[in-house]
Amino acid sequence: MPEFSLWIAIVTIVVVMGGILTICAYLIYVERKIAAWVQDRIGPNRVGPFGLLQPLADGLKFLLKEDIIPDHVDKLLYLVAPAIAIITALLAFAVVPFGPTNIPAGEPPYEFVIAPGVDIGIVFVFAVTSLTVYAIILGGWSSNNKYSLLGALRSSAQLISYEIPMGMSILGVILLTGSLNLETIIEQQVRHGIWGWNIWYQPLAFLLFLTSVLAECNRLPFDLPEAEQELIGGYHTEYSALKFGMFFLGEYTHVITTSFLLATLFFGGWDFPGVTSVGGLLGIILKLIVFLLKMSSFIVFYMLIRWTLPRFRFDQLMGLAWKVMIPLALLNLVCVMVVKEWDWHPLWLLPVSLLLFVVTAVVAGWWPRPPKRVLTVTRGHERMETAVS
């Protein structure tokens, strides 16, 4: 258990919270720019050079906008919901490492984690992010609006369904490492350099975790709860100004946290061949940069995926979680248990995972389902009616 210093903890908290909120604001800018480039247009480029002051304008807008509380809402729940959203999102970041965590004893005792040495790291993150469901349900319920309620119910069903594959897919990584502590997981991967990264041993778990985390963050292709085309605004229809901003900040904080988690669990955190052996202050800075680069590439990937895949329908969404991802996560766990029991080399897991993935696709083809037929009535060459049976 590393020694705990109050001042260092407070300073870290202030710096990290400030950093996260600023990064959230700029993530909105990055999202708009990437969205624009993908759509063959230029993003915001009027406010400041290349639009870099756009988040400032957005922040000021959220702060100064008129804060409307509709008449028939449940006041307490209405005000509490966005608070819960942002509190749980920021709290989950307490155990996530964002820089080098193995600084040897001679150096200044600084860990790039807000709460170093928490042995239940992963479980803490999952537990706290599960509380976000409260924010959404309370927001939808208190809004006194049919569409908000529907959005909230859909969202809560989606979130709790995807928490299960999220937790289960990680179990393989945890078994391989032998600890829930996020710093230990990084250390264990660092021991073998780039070939120690968990992505080589658990590619299927990576895929499952990536999908679950996209669903947890309510991002496309799983953003049915906030789909503007379907539910007006979903659970945040009735919110204006800063409360709406808090929901958004909460969502982007989840994106940041889960990007860090993906980098930590599967890609060795701050590890990179050539950078790990560099010591001293330069080493710390390089490792920090490596970690941040990995995190940002995941964030850019999230944003690109948003503009690539169509939205899942609600029944397809639930079917994917319960019928595909949970069995796959279970089978993945069984494979890891077998490898650990008989002490085989973990690299066996790579072909086994890929085989599992392909077998799932094959089995899905043979799954009993009546073929969809489309009835087309033609008179001459005119199509008169079409019905799906």
Place this chain on the structure above:
Amino acid sequence: MPIAAGDVTWVEEPQIGVLGRLYLPAIITGLQTTVRHMFMPKVTVEFPEQQPILPPNYRGVHRLNRDEQGRVKCVACYMCSTACPAHCIDIVAAPSPWPDREKYPELFVIDELRCIYCGMCEEACPVDAIELTSLYDLTGLSREEMMFDKEKLLSVFDETVKAGTDPIRTKRGRLSVASEPLTANS
């Protein structure tokens, strides 16, 4: 009326195949398209630094044309005002001071705010007097300011001809029938 069996076609849903059910190959193809679009040239026209390229028959602000002697071509025949669907053209005719015409417009006011910029007046005019230019960024500080009278419309002509953006459009290079000077035979 019952549907005859011969008119019905059953179409089976095409099978997705193992590669399709893996989803990943399709997602990767999709991502390639997405990333390719990120590096393609952008279609945005950054107004006001860049002006859009307008088609040659763009319908913008009206103008009253002048003939070679600098007189207004309009003969106050009221065809444009009759054709206008929005009733925005106001003409008061008067005997013309020139010997080769009967009438000329003493007052010619177009309410640019009522106008729907359909171009019917341009099509209706027999003497090619009224035309729609390619000026689109029209602003004014009051409703009265936007009712363009004859002088304003003629000034639009002077400006657009000088700027070279909207050349004079007469048919076959001649003035049309009603603008020709009266001869002894007609």
